[in-house]
Amino acid sequence: APVILWLRQDLRLADQPALVAACHDGPVIPLYVLDDEAPGPHAMGGASRWWLHHSLHALGEALHAKGSRLILRRGRAEQVIAALAEEAGAVSVHAIRHYEPWWVEAEKALARTLDLVVHDGNQLAPPESITTGAGKPFKIYTPFWRALSHHMPPDEPLRTPAKIPSPSAWPKTETLGSWDLLPTKPDWATGFEDWTPGEDGAHHRLDQFIGEAADYEAKRNLPSEEGSSRLSPHLHFGEVSPRQVWHRVAGEGGGGSSGGRTFLGEIGWRDYAQTILLQYPRVGLRSTREQFDTMPWRTGKAAKADLRAWQRGRTGYPIVDAGMRQLWATGWMHNRVRMIAASFLIKHLLIDWREGERWFWDTLLDADYGNNSVNWQWTAGTGVDSNMFPRIMAPLSQSEKFDAADYIREWVPELRDLPDKAIHDPEEAGCRPEGYPGKLIGHREARERALAAYATTKG
Numbered sequence: 001a002p003v004i005l006w007l008r009q010d011l012r013l014a015d016q017p018a019l020v021a022a023c024h025d026g027p028v029i030p031l032y033v034l035d036d037e038a039p040g041p042h043a044m045g046g047a048s049r050w051w052l053h054h055s056l057h058a059l060g061e062a063l064h065a066k067g068s069r070l071i072l073r074r075g076r077a078e079q080v081i082a083a084l085a086e087e088a089g090a091v092s093v094h095a096i097r098h099y100e101p102w103w104v105e106a107e108k109a110l111a112r113t114l115d116l117v118v119h120d121g122n123q124l125a126p127p128e129s130i131t132t133g134a135g136k137p138f139k140i141y142t143p144f145w146r147a148l149s150h151h152m153p154p155d156e157p158l159r160t161p162a163k164i165p166s167p168s169a170w171p172k173t174e175t176l177g178s179w180d181l182l183p184t185k186p187d188w189a190t191g192f193e194d195w196t197p198g199e200d201g202a203h204h205r206l207d208q209f210i211g212e213a214a215d216y217e218a219k220r221n222l223p224s225e226e227g228s229s230r231l232s233p234h235l236h237f238g239e240v241s242p243r244q245v246w247h248r249v250a251g252e253g254g255g256g257s258s259g260g261r262t263f264l265g266e267i268g269w270r271d272y273a274q275t276i277l278l279q280y281p282r283v284g285l286r287s288t289r290e291q292f293d294t295m296p297w298r299t300g301k302a303a304k305a306d307l308r309a310w311q312r313g314r315t316g317y318p319i320v321d322a323g324m325r326q327l328w329a330t331g332w333m334h335n336r337v338r339m340i341a342a343s344f345l346i347k348h349l350l351i352d353w354r355e356g357e358r359w360f361w362d363t364l365l366d367a368d369y370g371n372n373s374v375n376w377q378w379t380a381g382t383g384v385d386s387n388m389f390p391r392i393m394a395p396l397s398q399s400e401k402f403d404a405a406d407y408i409r410e411w412v413p414e415l416r417d418l419p420d421k422a423i424h425d426p427e428e429a430g431c432r433p434e435g436y437p438g439k440l441i442g443h444r445e446a447r448e449r450a451l452a453a454y455a456t457t458k459g
């Protein structure tokens with residue numbers, strides 16, 4: 001009987017344990033289900049849909065080259081799979097395990113009617129296997145990473161099967177075009193074409209980075225440099241596995257250098273976010289620290305206008321505006337700037353972090369439930385791992401410290417002609433050009449407002 005290979009955020013053929021196992025079991029029906037229902041408010045955002053379109057296209061071609069096909073269906077995953085199994089006479093399903101709460105639920109539901117075999121494959125190590133001496137999951141990154149490091153190196157990546165056995169008759173498939181995944185908003189996504197979704201694109205990106213990995217430590221915090229790997233959307237969609245990345249970087253990419261080691265530690269943050277998801281599946285929906293349930297976040301007309309200004313990069317803080325415009329145009333933002341822009345929304349504008357999480361969810365090509373929520377809560381100080389709300393980051397000094405002048409010139413053309421010393425804070429330097437907005441709020445005033453709001457939550 002044919003076997004269903006259920007593909008989700010693992011759109012690759014190499015190091016694909018579910019594919020390898022399915023090929024052993026019988027003819028394989030590779031299936032992708034677009035499920036906009038189960039994730040509720042975390043149905044895939046606009047930028048992710050663009051990526052998905054191109055990644056599925058690439059995967060379809062790669063499967064074709066192996067004598068196989070990609071079947072596309074829409075609907076509630078467990079129902080679609082059960083219906084397809086009935087239609088095709090399949091009794092078993094192979095899939096890679098995912099930790100988003102809606103996938104955990106779908107796996108449970110499916111396992112009630114079919115023989116579902118889930119494989120580990122999208123983390124360096126299964127998060128439930130990394131525990132404290134007392135067998136408890138970790139809450140804090142550093143001890144988690146230390147414990148994970150003892151499990152490294154990960155196993156060698158698996159090879160792509162030479163041939164994928166086909167069923168005698170192929171089930172019907174929907175067409176990718178009919179899913180309308182590509183953006184329609186006029187001025188959006190102008191820089192998306194620089195990305196190459198799909199497994200080949202992922203390996204090309206990794207090849208490029210290998211040569212530069214040793215400099216990662218020195219350059220990764222500088223937004224004006226291309227110092228990080230930009231593998232995040234490829235990793236999110238599973239076009240390359242973390243263990244493939246690990247072996248390439250440790251083997252050839254200066255794995256022994258401090259740059260290589262720091263980089264592997266960042267990959268470890270992905271695993272850490274999954275450990276948090278296992279313990280706090282609602283991390284994307286509410287503050288983990290209950291104290292923040294009574295936080296007087298700003299709402300109403302003025303707050304909405306500020307939110308809009310933040311989204312479109314018109315806050316009057318050049319580093320924040322550069323980041324938000326980079327995000328809108330390219331679907332990606334530099335990590336240091338993500339922290340600055342997120343902190344600015346939460347603390348300077350006193351807007352609930354969930355508004356920011358939603359915007360990132362819609363506009364990031366690498367939007368990832370675990371990574372996005374955990375990082376938003378970490379920045380806000382509402383998460384399990386930090387209690388840093390009162391530490392108010394100063395965006396303008398960050399901008400100077402990390403030498404963001406050229407980055408600002410690239411993304412905020414109104415400021416292009418300002419000298420380095422004025423570009424971080426044109427208003428203060430007395431040279432704000434007419435077309436560039438004044439600050440939504442001054443730093444000192446914002447700081448006092450945030451601390452006063454925080455003080456009311458302590459009961």
Ligand code: FAD
Nearest residue numbers: 228229230231232266267269335338342367368371372375
């Ligand atoms: P590199 O520095 O080259 O790192 C390599 C890989 O390690 C990344 O591709 C990513 O998979 C992982 N990684 C690095 N830093 C982190 C981190 N802090 N947390 C989790 N994984 C990490 N990352 C996402 O993948 N998806 C998100 O939705 C997301 N939302 C974020 C929201 C906020 C507010 C912040 C502060 C960070 C967020 N990040 C998110 C983490 C980080 O900014 C990106 O992973 C990184 O900028 C991606 O660029 P890169 O691939 O060049 O990273």
